[in-house]
Structures are given as structure tokens and as C-alpha cells.
Amino acid sequence: MADSEIPLVVRDLHKSFKDVSVLNGLSLEAHEGDVITLIGASGSGKSTFLRCMNLLEVPDAGDIIVHGEPVAFKQHNKTREPASWKQVERIRSRLAMVFQGFNLWAHMSLIGNVIEAPIHVLGVPRRQARERGMALLERVGLADRADYFPAQLSGGQQQRGAIARALAVDPEVLLFDEPTSALDPELVGDVLAVMRELADEGRTMVVVTHEMDFARDVSSQVIYLHEGRIEEAGAPADVLKKPNSPRLQQFLAPRF
Amino acid sequence: MFDFQGYGPRLLEGAWLTAELAVLSLIAALVIGLMVASAKSSRSMTLKSVATVYTTLIRGVPDLVMMMLLFYGGQIGMNMATDGLNAWLGTDMFINVNAFAAGVVTLGVIYGAYMSETFRGAFLAVDAGQMEAARAYGMSPWLAFRRVRFPLMMRHALPGINNNWLVLLKSTALVSIIGLSDMVYVADQATKATHQPFLFMLPVGLGYLAITAVSELVVTGLKRRFDVGFSQAT
Numbered sequence A: 001m002a003d004s005e006i007p008l009v010v011r012d013l014h015k016s017f018k019d020v021s022v023l024n025g026l027s028l029e030a031h032e033g034d035v036i037t038l039i040g041a042s043g044s045g046k047s048t049f050l051r052c053m054n055l056l057e058v059p060d061a062g063d064i065i066v067h068g069e070p071v072a073f074k075q076h077n078k079t080r081e082p083a084s085w086k087q088v089e090r091i092r093s094r095l096a097m098v099f100q101g102f103n104l105w106a107h108m109s110l111i112g113n114v115i116e117a118p119i120h121v122l123g124v125p126r127r128q129a130r131e132r133g134m135a136l137l138e139r140v141g142l143a144d145r146a147d148y149f150p151a152q153l154s155g156g157q158q159q160r161g162a163i164a165r166a167l168a169v170d171p172e173v174l175l176f177d178e179p180t181s182a183l184d185p186e187l188v189g190d191v192l193a194v195m196r197e198l199a200d201e202g203r204t205m206v207v208v209t210h211e212m213d214f215a216r217d218v219s220s221q222v223i224y225l226h227e228g229r230i231e232e233a234g235a236p237a238d239v240l241k242k243p244n245s246p247r248l249q250q251f252l253a254p255r256f
Numbered sequence B: 001m002f003d004f005q006g007y008g009p010r011l012l013e014g015a016w017l018t019a020e021l022a023v024l025s026l027i028a029a030l031v032i033g034l035m036v037a038s039a040k041s042s043r044s045m046t047l048k049s050v051a052t053v054y055t056t057l058i059r060g061v062p063d064l065v066m067m068m069l070l071f072y073g074g075q076i077g078m079n080m081a082t083d084g085l086n087a088w089l090g091t092d093m094f095i096n097v098n099a100f101a102a103g104v105v106t107l108g109v110i111y112g113a114y115m116s117e118t119f120r121g122a123f124l125a126v127d128a129g130q131m132e133a134a135r136a137y138g139m140s141p142w143l144a145f146r147r148v149r150f151p152l153m154m155r156h157a158l159p160g161i162n163n164n165w166l167v168l169l170k171s172t173a174l175v176s177i178i179g180l181s182d183m184v185y186v187a188d189q190a191t192k193a194t195h196q197p198f199l200f201m202l203p204v205g206l207g208y209l210a211i212t213a214v215s216e217l218v219v220t221g222l223k224r225r226f227d228v229g230f231s232q233a234t
């Protein structure tokens, strides 16, 4: 398939912080409707990999191609930089990210958070953005909380609101970095339920998670990272049920 | 009884000059402060060191000395520039440094240094995730500053800005040294002529208090504005 039809292609990413090499040649292809889950031990590079995809970290080498458009890079004082931050901003607005710590803008109401990027980044008229935003809040079960501020919402509500904010920009790909890790156990279910719905309706998603049930039931592909390399990847039925790598076997072994 | 022995109109003019000078200097100081704070948190070593030298210098030298240095130094600099141009163009220009403008620039430059420290602390007090989300949603640096960093930072900066403003307001009295007739200068002249210090200095004190009272109202309004989303926490 031509790259131009694939929402997100990442090829051979490398990234070091100072002299420590964190990503050592990572690639993935997120086709329309794919749900790719990234699993791996703490420090294996999952977040860094995800953050490279929308250039929150700039990879030292490798390609990022969004719907056929490669991110352009240039060398500047021996470090690699995007050639055009305008292009990066445009691409970021097409790859919405959901953070572990929610990161809803604290000084804006929930609906304000949801309509912020559509209005100010994408130029959607306010009325239209608001209508769409209210519909999205309805979807994630927060219509009655539209005028609340983040500090007045539970973690689970904030994260569902953050998902509505992500959907509001109509992204090609949704990027999730451990969306349920900061939540009390009883709040995890609501957030995962929303994510399952998104997967069912064919959203393209890349999800860093420790939720093995979610990875098994929802993903089309599971990638296991170890020290910045893909140690094993494939369908969840293979990777999670019949892991080849001893490291992955140990990673998946029930913890007591 | 309120004609202040004929000094009434001049006192009012002086009060107006004080208010004008204070407000314009405040605006200059805020702009300079924001720029210097941004320079200090930038990645460029040059910007960083220039900003650090500036704040260290300003904060280490008395305001009065700084003011004279900038005012007279400014005039000399201007003269050298025009002399150079005159020699080159064969003209005969002379630009007089306007005392009011010099006052605004000087107070702006001095209090800009203090404001920059206030802003820098306030920048650091904003959770990094807030700016990260702004970038992740495709905001340009300017949009992210305007919509996210600035409103979040102001909550932390307001008390410091208010302090600096009150000190700045009182420092406007120093401008009489460069030849401006602010209200303290007028009252001083009047006192020397009439030997009635209370008749003139009391209203001047009240004048400052009035400006301070108005500014407290403004600050209270701003506090409420920038506390949105925080004071409502459950």
C-alpha cells in the first residue's frame, strides 16, 4: 500500500538523551482503523517513541510520515530539527494526544478545553465548534459537566474530557500515553470503555498501556519494547498468548 | 481655601504627570520584564547571558544613579550619534532627549528587571504539562503563550507585579532630578516659597494614596480574572 493512504508511518526512529540511547531503530505503520498497543517495562522507551510521533521529542534519525506527508528535518549545530515548525504544528493538530496526567488546561472550562484547538488552531467558527464539542462531551458522558473546570472533576472525568478534546480536532490518529495509569482503580473502567468504543468505530489509535486486557481485546497489533528496540510484535493472540521472547514471557508472567 | 495659594493648578498638573509617568513606565516595565524572562528561559546562551547581565546590573545599582546614568548617558549617546551623522551628511542636527520619555524609559528599564524576576518565577510555577498540551495540539509558540502560558502564569505573577508597581509609583518622585515637574517637585517648590509643608505635602500623600487605591481595585479585579478555574476547586 502506498504511504499516502496510511495515516501514520514511522520508520527506523533513533533517539538519544545526552549520550544515552533510548530509541534504537523503531518502526510502525498505523493503518486506518488500527489499534496498536505499545507495552514494555518502565524505561523501555514507550513514551519517548509516542512523543516522537508528534514531535514533542525530535528524533535523531528516522522518518515520520502522516498520510503520505513526511516531516522535513534539517541539521542545526549538529542536532536535528524540524525544517518547518509550521509543518510540525499542522501535523500535531492531526495527531491528537491524550496524556497520562490529563493536562487539561486548568483555566478553561471543560467545554472551553474541547473547543480551544478547533477554534484557535483549526479556525472552526465558535458556534460550530461548540455544537460539536457538546456532542463529544455527551459521547464521553460529561454533557452535564461542560461548564466545570478541571479542578472540579474527578481524574476519570478529566481523562474522558481529555479524550473529547482529542476527538474535537478530528485527528487522523489518536495517541494515548498510559491514559489510565494516574487513575484510581474504580475510575479506570469508564475511560477504557470510551477507548473501546473508539476502537470499535474504527478510529486509528496508538496506545501505550499497562492494561493487558485492553491490549488483548482491542488491539490489532501489540508491540513489545525492550531497551528501545522492538523485541516482539504481532497480533495480540500471538504476542500475548504465545510469546517467543523469554523477556516478554517474563514481562507477561502473573505478578504477585 | 482649596486654591493652595495659587499652586492648585500646578499641583494637579503634577499629579497628572505622576500618574501618566507611572502607568506608562509600568507598561514599559511589563513588556521588558516579559521579554527578559522569556530570554532567560530560552535555549540561546547569548540571550540568557545578556538578560542576566541586565538584571544583575540594574538590581545592584541605586535607581537614582541609574536614572541619571541613563538620562545623561542617553543625551551624550544621542549627541554622539547626531554629531556623527552631521559630520557625514554635512548637516547641523541636535536632538534633545525629552525628559518625560527619558523618565518612562528609565523607570521601564529599571522596573523591567524586577518584573522579569517576577515573571520568571511565575513561568516556573506553571505545570509543564499545560504547555506540553498546547504544543501537542498544534499551537504556535505565540498562540500557546497567549492562550495558555500567560493566563496561567499571571495568577502567580500578580502579587509580585503589584509590589513592583507600588515601588515604581513612589520612584516617580525621582524624576524631578531630570527636570520633570511631578507632584512632589511642585509641592516642594510651593513649600519652599510659602513655608507651609503640610498644606502641600499632605495632599501629595493623599494623591499617592488615591492612585494606590485605584490600582488595588484593578488588581483585585485581575486576581479574580486569573483565578478562574482555581478558586472554584472542590
Ligand SMILES: Nc1ncnc2c1ncn2[C@@H]1O[C@H](COP(=O)(O)OP(=O)(O)OP(=O)(O)O)[C@@H](O)[C@H]1O
Pocket (backbone or CB within 6 Å): A017, A022, A040, A041, A042, A043, A044, A045, A046, A047, A048, A049
Ligand atoms: N527528557 C529526557 N531527558 C533525559 N532522559 C530521558 C528523557 N525522557 C526520557 N528519558 C529516558 O529515556 C528512557 C525511556 O523513557 P520513557 O519515558 O520513554 O520510558 P517508558 O517506557 O515510557 O517508561 P514508563 O513505563 O516508566 O513510562 C528512560 O531511561 C528515561 O530516563
Ligand SMILES: [Mg+2]
Pocket (backbone or CB within 6 Å): A046, A047, A048, A178
Ligand atoms: Mg512512559
